[in-house]
Amino acid sequence: MTWVRPVVQQLRQQMGEDRSQIRISVVLSPCPHATGKEVEIARSYPEIDRVQAAKDFWKFLLLGKTAENWDWRESGIVIFLGGDQIFPVIIGHRLDYRTVVYAEWDARWHGWIDRFGVMKPEIIAGIPAKYAHKFTVVGDLMAEVSKEIATEEIKDSSHTIELIGLLPGSKPAKLSQGVPLLLAIAEKVHAINPQTRFVIPVAPTLDLPTLARFGDPQQNPLIEQLGWASAKLKFKDEDSSYFLITGTGLQVELHTTAPAYDLLSQCRLCLTTVGANTAELGSLAVPMIVLIPTQELDAMRAWDGLPGLLANLPGVGSAFAKAINWIVLRQGRLFAWPNIWAKAEIVPELVGQLQPASVAEMVIDFLNHPEKLDAMRDRLRSVRGDAGAAQKLAQLVGEEISN
Known part of the structure; x- marks a missing residue:
């Protein structure tokens, strides 16, 4: 949503809607954080013509066959927007297409990629001189979110309302702790500041009944075990909206429009788990507190790469998860993306028995x-x-098409 969406919009804007001339195909690659709804989201973008699911990726990469036996035009461009940078090298060679890579932090395979669009000039500093002509500083794709927000404030009849965003995540490993913890915090803040409103921007990969399940003590045993807040899903007839109501009567609004950049930009502060949401909040310059509860080390299984694979193995995954989380949390590393970018803690990270x-x-x-x-x-x-x-x-893609 943060990389593909703005790029395909610009491709269509610059190159036109004639599908006989420009066709956009999205090939998803496997990701340990995938939810299974990525194909549905990609197909909802009108700029995209066809989408292949991640489950069919390896056959395509190794054998060149898509699940629907797609035809390929004589000339084209492979645009890299996430995954492993070796993928466009292989796919570009197989299709005999030119390749354009968006590089956020590092650029690889300089001799085999045709063009690189990089986030910052620093990425180019260590590139051999013979490849320098391939590199262009394009800026930050994550910063595109700031172009979509409105500036109108949320007001009631007498004063500006204090709106706090709650971002518990989108996957069970985070939701099981995140939902009851954030609701409990919201209850305590509201008891002191009753004018404060709370909203959950619901991830597009998450439906409301599933979200509500993690606030139900009968379905989420951590609520009773840790003494955190519970909630029930309710519907408001007057404005056809949904909310979670906690045991103290606090109503937490549920916002289902995605992306929720306009809503997030109006928040005084957000309470969030780790993940891409910290990057989006950072790009919107929304202050945040990042929460990493360790009450249930087994619940945190969302690491990248080999640690994520080991933590999710059947049977032994739980033991790996606890061991990996114990090691990682003792390293004192930074977890929120803004802090990683700054190499310093510019937004608070609260780690431990919160x-x-x-x-x-x-x-x-x-x-x-x-x-x-x-x-x-x-x-x-x-x-x-x-x-x-x-x-x-x-524009880089347009130049490569001209070539």
């Missing part, structure tokens, strides 16, 4: 000291690349 009351105290302190939120917002703006990357990347 208690709702102590997190709520930090939230109240931020709300009572808006200058702290302003300072965090300024630092978030300073660590990202420039916007306009999708437009410039599409």
